[in-house]
Amino acid sequence: MKKILVPTDFSGFAQSALEVAADIAFKTNAEIMLLHANEKMVTATPLAEYYLYDKAIEDEYLDMVTESLKKTLAEIAENGKFSRVKVKTAVIGGPMVSVIEDFVKDHAIDLVVMGTRGVSGMEEIIVGSNTEKVIRRVKCPVLAVPSPAVSFGKIVFPTTLKESQLPAFKAFAALQKIFSGEVSLLYINDPGNFKNTAAMEAQKDFLVKESGLKNATLFVSDTEVFNEEDAILDFAHQNHADLIVMGTHQRRGLAHFFMGSMTEDTVNHSDIPVLSLSIK
Structure with a gap:
């Protein structure tokens, strides 16, 4: 086990998945890839002549994502056990399921850990409803997490x-x-x-x-x-x-x-x- 992918929409369900992934990473000395799919970045490209691009809105959104990622990493670091877990972050534009599928292939991911029923305040990004689609499309194992797991006894x-x-x-x-x-x-x-x-x-x-x-x-x-x-x-x-x-x-x-x-x-x-x- 070398690389664990955790897609996040910054919801509580996604946080539960991250906690489980961090526990697995700690035990196996694996690296966590914390991925956020920015679906706003590509939705208007095919209709560019009809769409008024507002860079300020895009920048504001990316600033929010950056701060959310920093907060998530800080929370991991506060936990003494997980402070030694290696975590990298990525923000990639595109539909969530396609972004995850490509990321798994491009980065040789060994395990995907996803929160189920993960609805965040950002209505356009719902991790939970995409979990079954990811299961259908990626070759590596997928662990669907509805809540933090203490053990797998x-x-x-x-x-x-x-x-x-x-x-x-x-x-x-x-x-x-x-x-x-x-x-x-x-x-x-x-x-x-x-x-x-x-x-x-x-x-x-x-x-x-x-x-x-x-x-x-x-x-x-x-x-x-x-x-x-x-x-x-x-x-x-x-x-x-x-x-x-x-x-x-x-x-x-x-x-x-x-x-x-x-x-x-x-x-x-x-x-x-x-x-x-x-x-x-």
């Missing part, structure tokens, strides 16, 4: 146990030095997939061995599950989970429209942090 990892999920198992195994808690592998029961519990355990053992995942125990949901998202969240709450880990196919376009994404739906409704891992 209990982890729920919903899985179909299909071999296609092996990339998600490997990706999470590589992160277990950070998220080192007990892992509950939750199988949402599909009678047409496995004939018995022994077959499920055998497939779990295969995925665990091939991925190198540690400290993982298999749990099987009730036979009849009508809403998988509710089943995941109910299980997570009943087991006092600190983190939900989910693989995502990152479907886009018509595939996303018709098939949706359980990972994105869970992120939108969970009050527990969700770590999404690409299995494309």
